[in-house]
Amino acid sequence: MPRLPLVSSVDKLEGAAWLDPAAGTVARLVRKALPSPRVTDALHGVPLGHPVHPLMVTVPLGAWVSAAVLDLLPGNQRAAQTLVGLGVLAAAPTALTGVTDFSQLDTPQQRTGVVHQASSALATALYAASWLARNRGHHGKGKLLAFAGLSVAGVGGFLGGHLSYRQGAGVNRNEDLPEEAPAGWHALGPLEGFTVGQPRQANLGTVPVMVLRREGTDDDGVSVLADTCSHLGGPLHEGHLQDTRGRLCVVCPWHGSAFSVENGEVMRGPATAPQPVFQTRIRGGQLEVSLTGSED
Known part of the structure; x- marks a missing residue:
């Protein structure tokens, strides 16, 4: 079966050296800003025995997908807005665990990771704008912004999966x-x-x-x-x-x-x-x- 064009494009990210300045800057800033070693270990997921970031991702994505379903059904404006807001709030700690892991990846992984981060940030911004529009009574505009955010979040999720399953970020190197x-x-x-x-x-x-x-x-x-x-x-x-x-x-x-x-x-x-x-x-x-x- 032929691969999707998106897959070939993502493969090229691993060799995209032009992403190194942005990735390196983010990694340095994160390492400098990280708190005590115990807190950093918790953000990595050391107490869990595996990275905590994939677990955290389920909250904003779950909330946003649920909001999309409610947006397609009549009479759920308030519930959809609540879920959109929940996803935006959950995105912050989720991103914190993600950038903590990102700061300790190798160069090809960071190239993919920095695009993944940008996609996630854009999706969160679109959902924040959606919540504001809904809060002002512009529910039609809020729905359009939310569906745009869900599309971008889908791209970010694909990049996250590629980073984990193709590039091996977060996997145990001694499993075999x-x-x-x-x-x-x-x-x-x-x-x-x-x-x-x-x-x-x-x-x-x-x-x-x-x-x-x-x-x-x-x-x-x-x-x-x-x-x-x-x-x-x-x-x-x-x-x-x-x-x-x-x-x-x-x-x-x-x-x-x-x-x-x-x-x-x-x-x-x-x-x-x-x-x-x-x-x-x-x-x-x-x-x-x-x-x-x-x-x-």
Whole structure:
């Protein structure tokens, strides 16, 4: 089946370098304005374990679609106006979660994202104008503005879907790890080959892992995590160690996500999915790891 022309146009956004100044400016302003790390993590969706923005989007879009249905039926002017206003009010916190995620995306994703943001802002402005027109008694004009806003919101929603499902913004980069990692126990090399207190990369088959011999522990105090950051795939072994909220963490060098080296828990976003942790044991001086913990 041939693709819609809109799809080909959106594909081109990923390579549209002319969008970089606008995208870069928005990202810098957002990062500068973001509040405390705990609030920022909440905006990313760290407590939920996945981005909160897609959940928030359902409120304004749901309200506006419902208002469109009521606009097509007689005798629902007040209810439609209420739903239009609800959508406008909900658009602000929804946009806040969106730009928070946007500020930590890579360049091709931000090119699509900045157009998505512009579409969403235009849709919100049209709906705000629709509410004002209705409030002044111009319900016919209000309906026209609302249907225009719904069309623009539809384009913005398509861009958001492309950003998530085609470009992978917000997805867990380690979801396929159980299928990729070989089952059972496998040696990564001599334990003495891993320097204490220094993250190192090793390979379990085709799966890169980060190995850390922790300071102040016995020789078997080793943490092994998937080396690919769950946020956007940064190499964790190139990051640094840091105490975050009372936990020893490895910090991704790309966007600053912090993961507990003991259990892979996200201690600071923008990552929302935890980092897979491998079980470890020492046999004959060799460090062995297993994702499943299956027997020999």
